[in-house]
Amino acid sequence: MKHKVENLLEQVNAIYPGTVMTRVAGKGDGRLHVDRVSQEAFGDRLLIELAEDTESDFLFANELLKMLLTLNGITPQIFFSLTFQDEKLDQQLIQIAARMHRSVIHAITYRELRKQDVLTELTGKAYLSGVMSELSPETGDIDDEILWRLLMLVDALIFADAGDFDFNELADVYPLAYTAAKELVAPILLADLKQPRHVRRQVVNLFSSIDSVMEKWGKPTINAKEYVALTSVFSNRQLNQSISQVFRIYHSEMFDFQTHKTAYVGLNKVDGQNSFIITKPENQDSATFFKDLYQMKVGDFFQKVALPYIVRGTEEGK
Numbered sequence: 516m517k518h519k520v521e522n523l524l525e526q527v528n529a530i531y532p533g534t535v536m537t538r539v540a541g542k543g544d545g546r547l548h549v550d551r552v553s554q555e556a557f558g559d560r561l562l563i564e565l566a567e568d569t570e571s572d573f574l575f576a577n578e579l580l581k582m583l584l585t586l587n588g589i590t591p592q593i594f595f596s597l598t599f600q601d602e603k604l605d606q607q608l609i610q611i612a613a614r615m616h617r618s619v620i621h622a623i624t625y626r627e628l629r630k631q632d633v634l635t636e637l638t639g640k641a642y643l644s645g646v647m648s649e650l651s652p653e654t655g656d657i658d659d660e661i662l663w664r665l666l667m668l669v670d671a672l673i674f675a676d677a678g679d680f681d682f683n684e685l686a687d688v689y690p691l692a693y694t695a696a697k698e699l700v701a702p703i704l705l706a707d708l709k710q711p712r713h714v715r716r717q718v719v720n721l722f723s724s725i726d727s728v729m730e731k732w733g734k735p736t737i738n739a740k741e742y743v744a745l746t747s748v749f750s751n752r753q754l755n756q757s758i759s760q761v762f763r764i765y766h767s768e769m770f771d772f773q774t775h776k777t778a779y780v781g782l783n784k785v786d787g788q789n790s791f792i793i794t795k796p797e798n799q800d801s802a803t804f805f806k807d808l809y810q811m812k813v814g815d816f817f818q819k820v821a822l823p824y825i826v827r828g829t830e831e832g833k
Contacts (some may be wrong), residue, residue, distance in 0.1 A: 517572045519631050523579040530586050533559030535579075543569030546648050547641035549621075549670065550614070552578055570641050576633045580624045581617075588825050590620050591715045591746035596792045597769040597778055611666065612743045615725060618670040619717045622703050625677035639680040646671050652688045657732045664692035665699075665728065669721075672700045695728050711825045712748040719745065719786045740788050741767065741780060747790045747817070747824045754814035754826070761813050762790065764805065791822055 527535050544567065551566035552574055563578050565571055584590040593616045598605050628634040650664050668685060675682040686693040703717050722739040729736045753761055762781040771778040771794045781791040795804050808816070817824050 517633070519633055520572045520576045520579070523576055523583070527579050527582050527586070531561070531582070533561060535561045535563065535582070537563045537565075537575050539565045539568045539571050541567050543567045543571070545569060545641055546645040547573070547638065548645045548649070549574065549577070549642070554578075569645075570638050573628065573633055573635075573638045576628055576631075577621075577624050580627060581620055584620065584623065589709075589711055589714070590623070591711055591718065591748060591825060592616075592823070593718075593746075594744040595742075596744050596772050597742055597767065597780070597789075598772045598775070599769055600775070608737060608739070608742055611662070611737055612722075612739045614666045614670070615721050615737075615739065616718055616743075616745075618666075618673055618700075619703055619708075619714065619721060621670060622673050622677075622706075622717075623708050623714075625674050629677050634678050636678075639674075639678050642671070642674055643680070643682060643685075646685070647688070650689065653691055655691075657691070657734065661692060661732060662729065662734065664689050665695055665725070668692045668696035669699050672696050673703065676700070676704050699724050699728070710827075711746075712827060715745060715748050715788075716786070719788045722788075740786075741765070741782075742769070742789070744789045744791060747783065747822075748827055749813065749824055750827045754812070754817075756813055757809060758811050758813060758816055759809035760784075764793075764808070767792070791817075791820065793820070 524535065524537065547570045548566070553564050553566075555562045555564065563575065565574050581590070585592060593612060595605075595609050595612075599608075625634060646667055650667060651660060653661075653664070668689060671682060671685060674680070699721060702720060706713055706717050708714050708717065719740065722737070722743070726736040726738065726740075749761075758764075758781070761784060763784055765780045765782050767778045767780045769778055770776060771792060774794050776794045778792045778794060780789050781793065782788065783790050793808070795801060811819075
């Protein structure tokens, strides 16, 4: 492990409530797969494990940098609190949403790793090789693999921009997905991702834009804006406003993952994004429950239900 990666591990362990460890499970084959990284908790210890030893320094550094961004409150996180009560469907939606969220965060981490010379020319070759090995060529039709291609090419174009790589051969092999992905990543690459609210905005926009592409292609939408809860970013003024001023409570057709009861989703009035879910107590009538909920201050509510949120800087919250 390079010194820069060891330094990242030390930084994470300095603020993580436990110990973070790393391990490589198998030999590398020269093809980089950014999704073959797993995290597993053992009490207060967290193991980051790579499936293969291809560009392991880059993969470890990328995971550690994402952890630092989360622990320091820079990047809003996603939570999966709703269920269709169909495990296979839930898992598919979780994987898709996680990929979308991760790609936006990679617009930060890939650039930083290039600055630190952890993302190198060899990393670029291994990344491209990994993408080409996972995706079958397009045939001109909108087939069942088109969403998978789109998600991978979104990340690939963000990676290529960070490393200033020429991935034009992807356009030849996957023209439909490449054209759509290029449009999707354009606003992400232009955005200032130094502030949590800007990161959140790009995640929400990508959720919406992916659905627009799927509608255009005649494919089912993901509807991640409702299915996925995204960490809220509040100004101090918003924290003192009532729930009714900041959120619209939506009666979902899905269920609370924990209680398996009917779920109500708190949609942010500005961007329509799921920010929390709540279920009505059985011993309380609906009118009283919602009246009390809508009148509660945002800060008090989030503390009561122990939901994480990010507070914008004073200069932003005015």
